[in-house]
Every structure is written in structure tokens, then in C-alpha cells.
Amino acid sequence: RDSEQAEIELLSGWEKQKRTSSKSLKKALSEVKGLASYLVLWQNDIHSIEGKFGNGIQSYFSFLRFLVLLNFIIFILMFSFVTLPIIISKYGIFNSTIAYIPPKNIEGNCTIYEPSDNEGLVYFYTYLKDLFSGTGFLEVTSLFYGYYTVDAVWISITKYNLPLAYLLATFAYLTLSFVWIMKRSAKGFMQNLVHEADPFQSYCNKVFAGWDFCITDPSAAQLKHRSLRYELQVDLEEEKLRQKIAERTKEEKLRIYSLRIFINIIVIAILSGCFYSIYRVTAFSQENSSDTENANSQANLLVQYLPSMVITLANFIGPLIFSFLIRFEDYTPAFEIKLTLMRCVFVRLASIGVLLFTLWSQISGCGKDKCEPCGYNYKLYPCWESDVGQEMYKLMIFDFLVILAVPLFVDYPRRLLVTHYSCKLIQWFGLPEFQLSDNVLEIVYGQTICWIGTFFSPLLPAIATIKYFIIFYVKKAILIHACEPAPRPIRASGSTFFFLAVLLIGLVLAFIPLAVSIALIPSSKACGPFRNFNTSWEAIPDKIREYPTVTQQILFGLASEAFAVPLFVFICIVMFYFIALARAHKRVIEQLREQLVLEGQDKTFLIRKIAEAQK
Amino acid sequence: GAMGGSASLLPQDLLGEYQELTFLSRQEILLAYKRFSELLPKEERESACSARVPKSHILTLPELRANPFQHRICRVFSTSETGDDSMSFEDFLDMLSAFSDSATSDIKSHYAFRIFDFDEDGILDRKDLEQLVNCLTGQGEESRLSSEEMEQLIQNILEESDLDKDGTINLPEFQHVVSRSPDFASSFKIVL
Numbered sequence: 101r102d103s104e105q106a107e108i109e110l111l112s113g114w115e116k117q118k119r120t121s122s123k124s125l126k127k128a129l130s131e132v133k134g135l136a137s138y139l140v141l142w143q144n145d146i147h148s149i150e151g152k153f154g155n156g157i158q159s160y161f162s163f164l165r166f167l168v169l170l171n172f173i174i175f176i177l178m179f180s181f182v183t184l185p186i187i188i189s190k191y192g193i194f195n196s197t198i199a200y201i202p203p204k205n206i207e208g209n210c211t212i213y214e215p216s217d218n219e220g221l222v223y224f225y226t227y228l229k230d231l232f233s234g235t236g237f238l239e240v241t242s243l244f245y246g247y248y249t250v251d252a253v254w255i256s257i258t259k260y261n262l263p264l265a266y267l268l269a270t271f272a273y274l275t276l277s278f279v280w281i282m283k284r285s286a287k288g289f290m291q292n293l294v295h296e297a298d299p300f301q302s303y304c305n306k307v308f309a310g311w312d313f314c315i316t317d318p319s320a321a322q323l324k325h326r327s328l329r330y331e332l333q334v335d336l337e338e339e340k341l342r343q344k345i346a347e348r349t350k351e352e353k354l355r356i357y358s359l360r361i362f363i364n365i366i367v368i369a370i371l372s373g374c375f376y377s378i379y380r381v382t383a384f385s386q387e388n389s390s391d392t393e394n395a396n397s398q399a400n401l402l403v404q405y406l407p408s409m410v411i412t413l414a415n416f417i418g419p420l421i422f423s424f425l426i427r428f429e430d431y432t433p434a435f436e437i438k439l440t441l442m443r444c445v446f447v448r449l450a451s452i453g454v455l456l457f458t459l460w461s462q463i464s465g466c467g468k469d470k471c472e473p474c475g476y477n478y479k480l481y482p483c484w485e486s487d488v489g490q491e492m493y494k495l496m497i498f499d500f501l502v503i504l505a506v507p508l509f510v511d512y513p514r515r516l517l518v519t520h521y522s523c524k525l526i527q528w529f530g531l532p533e534f535q536l537s538d539n540v541l542e543i544v545y546g547q548t549i550c551w552i553g554t555f556f557s558p559l560l561p562a563i564a565t566i567k568y569f570i571i572f573y574v575k576k577a578i579l580i581h582a583c584e585p586a587p588r589p590i591r592a593s594g595s596t597f598f599f600l601a602v603l604l605i606g607l608v609l610a611f612i613p614l615a616v617s618i619a620l621i622p623s624s625k626a627c628g629p630f631r632n633f634n635t636s637w638e639a640i641p642d643k644i645r646e647y648p649t650v651t652q653q654i655l656f657g658l659a660s661e662a663f664a665v666p667l668f669v670f671i672c673i674v675m676f677y678f679i680a681l682a683r684a685h686k687r688v689i690e691q692l693r694e695q696l697v698l699e700g701q702d703k704t705f706l707i708r709k710i711a712e713a714q715k
Numbered sequence: 716g717a718m719g720g721s722a723s724l725l726p727q728d729l730l731g732e733y734q735e736l737t738f739l740s741r742q743e744i745l746l747a748y749k750r751f752s753e754l755l756p757k758e759e760r761e762s763a764c765s766a767r768v769p770k771s772h773i774l775t776l777p778e779l780r781a782n783p784f785q786h787r788i789c790r791v792f793s794t795s796e797t798g799d800d801s802m803s804f805e806d807f808l809d810m811l812s813a814f815s816d817s818a819t820s821d822i823k824s825h826y827a828f829r830i831f832d833f834d835e836d837g838i839l840d841r842k843d844l845e846q847l848v849n850c851l852t853g854q855g856e857e858s859r860l861s862s863e864e865m866e867q868l869i870q871n872i873l874e875e876s877d878l879d880k881d882g883t884i885n886l887p888e889f890q891h892v893v894s895r896s897p898d899f900a901s902s903f904k905i906v907l
Contacts, residue, residue, distance in 0.1 A: 303871040307851065316781060329852040
């Protein structure tokens with residue numbers, strides 16, 4: 101306080117004025133912030149998790165909260181621009197009507213689409229089956245693409261172009277997700293870059309910033325002590341290992357490299373096996389479920405869920421095999437973890453890709469010229485977008501069931517068994533651990549499905565929001581009651597960046613199938629807002645043709661090569677500029693460091709001189 | 716309720732002054748006042764602003780109870796002339812301000828340096844670093860690093876942070892190392 105008073109007296113009158121005004125502004129801002137903190141979702145829960153389990157696990161729950169908000173906003177976006185106009189016009193509010201433009205130049209066979217809405221007396225079981233597989237009564241609701249067979253909505257005298265709105269809303273939610281993720285990861289990315297630039301800071305970081313001052317629970321403190329000791333010991337061991345690796349002889353290197361190539365071949369073989377089995381199972385499931393004879397049999401539901409089950413099995417077995425194999429490859433422990441993680445991410449996200457690829461080959465693959473009139477297999481898939489939406493819906497439901505079932509039926513009983521029976525076999529299983537990376541991959545997988553599926557099923561984000569909301573409480577309960585945190589500690593800075601990086605990979609991977617569906621595959625002529633266009637993308641050029649010629653030329657020019665190539669060159673130049681700037685900054689940092697050393701030397705020199713002078 | 720009650724005990728001008736001099740917001744100061752007065756016996760609660768709380772009571776706070784640096788924190792922030800490490804309300808606010816979210820990294824690194832300087836000679840030498848690492852790994856014989864590991868670790872730390880190679884870390888070197896540390900801001904934080 102005294103130093104602050106002294107400072108204030110030294111300032112001139114004008115500066116005093118600036119200071120008081122900036123202080124009152126700060127006060128006002130802090131008041132607003134205080135109010136806003138009451139509105140933040142789950143603030144208290146996350147705070148208590150941070151106190152008990154530390155920063156790493158808390159960042160997982162913050163990530164969950166972020167996904168809940170993201171999905172909710174995507175849902176609001178799609179609902180208000182796509183579903184709401186139709187609902188308004190169905191009830192005739194604001195004098196609105198739906199316009200159905202009859203399709204022209206399309207062969208009659210392509211436009212036949214009769215979703216089997218259950219009529220008459222049906223078993224209750226059928227409703228349950230329909231709920232889980234998205235067929236029957238669910239197929240005709242606004243959940244799936246087929247409901248939106250509307251060409252325009254007239255609200256009083258204004259025409260609301262629904263196909264265009266549908267397409268633009270899709271691009272909007274993709275862009276929104278991208279921008280939001282980039283904003284969140286900007287901070288972590290910068291720190292990671294700085295960290296990468298100076299890899300020798302790791303010990304200082306662990307020792308000076310190692311203790312989490314937020315921990316309030318004595319048992320959590322014990323855990324933290326243990327994990328800190330473990331981490332320091334592992335790092336020291338790793339350093340010794342690295343020295344050993346640097347001293348390897350030529351023959352040893354040859355042996356290890358050939359071993360690594362061999363194991364990578366095994367990994368690729370396993371991955372191909374997984375993908376091939378997903379392909380076969382999806383093809384089998386699609387063929388059998390369209391066979392109406394089996395439509396009401398018990399096994400039909402099982403057949404429909406076969407792809408989801410196989411994918412979940414692959415996602416479960418894959419990581420186990422990878423963590424077993426990597427032991428033979430003799431990497432440093434840190435690199436081992438990164439490589440296993442990369443392989444697991446690849447398995448999870450690529451399996452969705454394989455599923456979609458199989459679906460497309462089914463949809464556009466015709467045995468003998470069945471595709472001629474419409475461009476896709478109209479006999480089996482009169483409304484193929486609804487089918488893809490149903491597959492995504494099934495994947496999401498199954499994922500949700502698995503996430504609920506595993507803690508309930510595996511983790512919790514395991515904990516009960518291990519704490520109450522001291523039989524050797526059971527003790528070998530050990531307590532369930534909260535594996536951070538596995539959990540993160542799980543929810544990124546779910547989010548990728550949501551991103552892909554929203555185009556085919558506009559209400560899917562609502563299901564995703566509810567799903568993540570429930571998952572938060574389930575994971576929190578399982579963390580508190582059943583799991584032990586993994587012994588390998590996770591640092592907060594690394595983890596947030598890792599989560600967002602994996603999420604970004606998921607987003608890019610979700611974009612590719614969407615781009616293919618929108619731009620390449622002909623849209624179904626029997627249902628959906630795009631039945632008057634060749635592909636879904638055509639709604640945009642169609643709209644542009646309504647504009648005056650000048651605007652048309654500008655917009656078409658933007659999409660041509662004459663514009664794209666110079667733009668690309670310009671972006672490259674900008675990128676090189678920033679890289680050069682970063683390098684210059686690094687050099688300045690080095691120079692400043694050297695200056696710091698010189699200052700220290702100057703200081704000791706002067707102190708010595710003073711001591712001599714005093715004598 | 717209770718919040719309103721303690722607000723009437725803490726005069727408004729003092730509240731405003733504290734808001735200006737620390738990094739804490741209004742709610743945080745009021746909450747700190749409430750928690751501080753709970754540490755005092757009933758008779759002294761009226762004059763909480765000028766009372767001193769003995770160290771043993773401060774250490775019962777959950778935020779400090781599990782902290783291996785609890786003694787150092789009390790020592791650094793206490794302005795007691797008798798050296799008994801008791802804290803007044805202003806010391807308490809000082810501490811919370813330095814550990815708050817909005818404190819600058821300069822302030823945090825300055826106080827961190829003082830906390831880690833166990834022998835209070837203004838530099839972090841090998842003995843300080845050894846004590847620091849022992850605090851981190853936990854009390855008790857079996858939770859300490861072996862002397863060989865400790866040597867290797869201290870060697871690595873000094874290699875990374877000791878720029879003038881004099882075998883000790885002074886304040887500018889410490890602040891430089893901590894400014895490059897991505898976890899420091901998020902771990903050097905206490906929120907009531």
C-alpha cells in the first residue's frame with residue numbers, strides 16, 4: 101500500500117485523472133464479470149473437480165462443457181433456419197404456405213418414396229425398434245432429411261428459399277465450429293510453440309510450476325506428490341535412455357529399424373483388417389435391412405446395429421493392440437505415448453470414413469444400369485440422405501449407450517470386486533483408471549459423428565447436447581466413486597491443446613464426406629429440399645443466376661481458377677512473411693538472453709568493486 | 716443473509732481501497748473477509764480488520780491445509796514484527812491478491828521466488844532447490860528421490876535456468892524461466 105501511495109504522489113495531475121478513470125472502468129468490468137460468473141454452466145462442479153483431481157482432469161470437463169455449448173448453438177442455428185420456417189408454415193402462422201414445385205425432366209421412378217409410417221395396430225415393440233433404428237415413425241419426423249421436401253416457404257409475401265437456407269446453415273455451423281475451436285486453441289498453440297522452441301525448459305517447468313496450488317483435499321495432495329515424484333523419476337530415466345540411444349552401435353540401429361518397419365506393417369495389416377470388416381459388415385447390414393421380409397423380425401435390429409458394434413469393437417481392441425506392440429519398438433516413453441495416441445485417433449476417425457465410403461459405394465454402386473435415370477441406386481435408396489442420417493443416428497445412440505454402460509457394468513463392479521476380494525486374479529485386474537486420452541477420443545468421435553450427421557438429420561445436435569450433458573454427470577460420478585487417476589500425470593497446458601487439436605482433426609475429417617455428399621453425389625429426387633437440383637450444391641449457383649449480370653460475373657469469377665491461383669500465391673507470401681518474423685523474434689530472444697547473462701556478470705563485478713572500495 | 720451481515724462490518728471506504736490496491740474483485744474481498752473472521756474467536760470478530768490470526772489457525776484453511784509450502788507462504792506474507800508468522804487481514808488479502816487469477820505474472824513470480832527461497836538469502840542455491848524438490852515429492856523417507864536422482868535433477872534445473880553459471884538462481888533468472896513456463900499461471904493460483 102505504501103509503495104502505491106508513493107507512486108500516486110509522483111504522477112502529474114493529468115495522469116492521476118487517467119488513472120482514476122481506468123480504475124473505475126476496471127471496477128465496472130469486474131462487476132459485470134462477477135455477475136456473468138453466476139451464469140456459467142457447472143462452475144462449481146468444475147471448481148471442485150479441480151481441487152480434488154488437479155488441472156489435467158479439470159481441463160477434460162471444461163472441454164465437455166465447451167462441446168455442450170457448441171452443440172446447443174449448432175442446434176439453435178439449424179432449428180431456426182431450417183425447421184422453424186416449415187413448422188410456421190404447417191400451422192399457417194403469419195399467413196405462410198409451403199410451395200411445392202413439381203420436379204421437371206425427371207423420370208417418374210426416381211420420385212417414388214414411401215416411408216413406411218406405421219398405421220393401424222402395431223406392437224409396442226415396433227415403436228421401440230423404430231426409436232432405436234430411426235425408421236418407421238421416426239423417419240417421417242423433422243429428425244431426418246426426408247421431412248424437408250419443401251422447395252420454398254411463402255411467409256406473407258416474402259419467399260424464403262429453404263434449399264439455400266439449408267445449405268448455408270450447414271456451412272455456417274461448420275465455420276462457427278472451426279472459428280470457435282481456433283479461438284480456444286490460439287492461446288494453447290502459442291504456448292506450445294514457445295515450449296517447443298525451448299525443449300530444455302521441461303525440468304524447470306515441472307519443479308517451479310509443478311505444485312497445483314488449487315488442491316484442497318489432503319488425499320488429492322498425496323496423489324499429486326506421488327504423481328510428481330513419478331513424473332520426475334520418469335523424466336530422469338528418459339534422459340538416461342536418450343543418452344543410451346545416442347550411443348547405439350550401427351548393428352543395433354539396423355536391428356531396431358527393421359523391427360520397427362516390421363511392426364508398422366503389422367499395424368497397417370491390423371488396420372486394413374478392421375476397415376475391411378467394417379466394409380463387409382456395413383454392406384451386409386444395408387442389404388439385409390432393406391429386405392422387407394425381415395423387417396419385423398427380432399434379429400433385424402441387431403443387423404442394423406452391426407456396423408456400430410463392429411466400429412466400437414475396433415475402437416476398443418485397437419488401442420490395446422497398439423499399446424502392446426509399441427513396447428517392442430523401443431522408443432522413449434514420451435514418444436511412445438504420442439505414437440499410440442496418433443494411431444488410436446486414426447482408428448477412431450478413419451472407421452467413420454470407411455463406414456461412409458461403404459454407404460456411398462452402396463448408394464451409387466449399381467449392379468446393372470440401375471443408376472441410369474437418377475444417378476444413384478433409387479430402388480434401394482429412394483431417399484439416400486435419410487438413410488445416411490439414420491446410420492449416423494444409430495452410431496450416436498450406440499455410442500451413448502456404450503458410454504453409459506461401461507461405467508455401470510464394468511468400472512463400478514470392478515471397483516467393488518477389487519476392494520472387497522483379495523483374490524490374486526482379481527487384484528491383477530486392478531482398480532479402474534480414468535484414462536484421459538481414451539475419454540477424450542470417445543467424445544471427439546461422438547462430435548465428429550454429430551458434425552457429419554447434422555446435414556442429414558438437422559435435429560441431431562439436440563441429441564448430442566443432451567448426450568454430452570448426461571455424460572458430464574456420469575463421468576463425474578465414475579471419477580469420484582470408482583476410478584483412480586492414471587499414474588502418468590497430464591499437464592494442463594499440453595492437454596487443452598491436444599484436445600482441441602484432435603477435435604480440429606475430427607472437424608476436417610467431417611468436412612470431407614460432407615463436401616463429397618453435397619457436391620458430387622446427386623441429391624435424391626424423391627425427397628428433400630434439393631430434388632430439383634442435380635446435386636445439393638447447385639442451389640447456390642441457381643440463386644446466383646437470379647442476381648444482375650455484373651454480380652453474377654463477379655461471383656462466378658471468384659470461383660474460377662483465375663482468382664484461386666493468385667489468392668494461393670498471396671497466402672503463401674503472407675505465410676513466409678510470418679515465418680521470417682518468427683525467426684527474427686527467436687533471434688532477438690537469444691540476444692536478450694545473452695544480455696541478461698552480461699547484466700548478471702556486470703552486477704557481480706560492481707558488487708566486488710564496492711566491497712573492495714569499502715575495505 | 717450472512718454476506719450482507721459481513722458487508723456491513725467491513726466499511727465501504729476500506730472495501731473500495733482494498734479493491735484498488737489488490738487484484739481482487741468486490742465479491743472476493745467480501746468472501747475473504749468472511750473466511751478471515753471465521754478464523755477469529757467470537758469476541759474479536761468485530762475488529763477483524765485490525766486483529767492478527769496466529770499461524771496455526773491460518774493453516775486450518777482448506778486451501779493451505781494440503782499445501783507443502785504452507786509454512787513458507789505464512790512466513791512470506793506475514794508482516795508480524797514478532798516473527799511468529801501471524802497474519803492480519805491485510806496480509807491475508809495480500810496473499811489472496813498475489814495468488815488470484817488477475818495478478819500479473821511479474822507479481823506471481825516475485826512471490827514464488829520468495830516462497831521458494833527457504834534460507835531467505837535472496838538467491839536459490841542448491842540447498843533451496845533440494846528442499847523445494849522434497850516439498851514437491853512429499854514428506855516421508857520413502858517418497859523422496861534418491862541422492863543420485865536429486866543430483867541429476869538439480870544439475871538439469873541449473874543448466875536450464877542459471878544463465879550466468881554461478882551455481883545459483885537469482886530473481887531475474889527465475890522470472891525469465893518462469894515466464895517461459897506454460898503451467899505457472901494456472902498452477903500458482905488459489906481461489907477461495
